[in-house]
Amino acid sequence: MHIQFHQTELRYGARVALQPLTLDLDDQRIGVIGLNGSGKTSFARLLTGLVAPTLGRVTLDGLDTVKDIKSIRQKTGFIFQNPGNQIILPIIRDDIALGVESRGLPKDAVHAAVEAVLSRFAIHHLAERRPHELSGGELQLAALAAVVVNQPELIVFDEPTNQLDLKNRAIVKAAIEALPEQAVVISHDLDLISDYGRVLVFHESRLAHDGPGHEAVARYRELAGC
Numbered sequence: 001m002h003i004q005f006h007q008t009e010l011r012y013g014a015r016v017a018l019q020p021l022t023l024d025l026d027d028q029r030i031g032v033i034g035l036n037g038s039g040k041t042s043f044a045r046l047l048t049g050l051v052a053p054t055l056g057r058v059t060l061d062g063l064d065t066v067k068d069i070k071s072i073r074q075k076t077g078f079i080f081q082n083p084g085n086q087i088i089l090p091i092i093r094d095d096i097a098l099g100v101e102s103r104g105l106p107k108d109a110v111h112a113a114v115e116a117v118l119s120r121f122a123i124h125h126l127a128e129r130r131p132h133e134l135s136g137g138e139l140q141l142a143a144l145a146a147v148v149v150n151q152p153e154l155i156v157f158d159e160p161t162n163q164l165d166l167k168n169r170a171i172v173k174a175a176i177e178a179l180p181e182q183a184v185v186i187s188h189d190l191d192l193i194s195d196y197g198r199v200l201v202f203h204e205s206r207l208a209h210d211g212p213g214h215e216a217v218a219r220y221r222e223l224a225g226c
């Protein structure tokens with residue numbers, strides 16, 4: 001999707017979470033890095049219409065994230081920092097089916113869509129399990145399946161490898177790389193985004209750098225002083 005920020009600002013009361021930002025993005029993979037509190041999550045929430053800008057606007061393929069929120073919700077998916085919290089139903093298969101069912105599809109079509117997504121992420125063995133029985137990496141994949149089944153055009157990940165061991169990081173990294181969908185990935189895991197062609201560096205609520213991954217990581221290290 002063609003993502004545009006038009007002099008977009010976000011404030012929480014007197015606190016500025018994002019200084020006015022004008023930006024055009026249509027890359028398939030977009031990384032977002034920066035220190036804690038630099039504005040990354042605010043950027044992602046604006047992008048998907050989870051919060052409304054206090055000034056300016058955000059558009060995705062020309063759709064306004066406030067005025068056209070219904071279409072924006074259909075076209076975007078968000079994987080939150082703690083994916084366990086976004087799995088609502090007790091059994092993984094039912095949770096994945098929930099989004100498709102809400103589109104009013106017949107039972108057979110729902111079943112086929114769920115099976116397809118379980119195969120796509122190689123998580124058939126998790127289908128009958130409960131979220132608390134899953135590891136962090138498995139939870140990420142289950143949450144991703146529940147988002148992808150709704151056929152979003154853009155998926156936003158908020159720190160998808162947070163608290164994962166090296167093996168699970170590699171699994172989640174590969175799953176994101178293989179997505180045909182456009183993805184915006186917020187991460188403190190620099191290895192995850194360093195190969196991306198486009199990485200945004202936020203610093204003190206401003207966009208401090210916009211460029212290829214390796215260059216962005218170097219700028220981030222400079223800003224962090226390490």
Ligand SMILES: Nc1ncnc2c1ncn2[C@@H]1O[C@H](COP(=O)(O)OP(=O)(O)OP(=O)(O)O)[C@@H](O)[C@H]1O
Pocket residue numbers: 012015016017018034035036037038039040041042043202
């Ligand atoms: N709901 C809120 N109410 C008030 N201030 C907020 C709220 N959410 C974020 N902020 C503030 O906005 C600024 C940017 O926060 P944001 O969550 O976007 O940062 P971040 O880069 O995602 O941080 P982290 O890496 O710690 O997740 C911070 O100063 C933060 O304290």
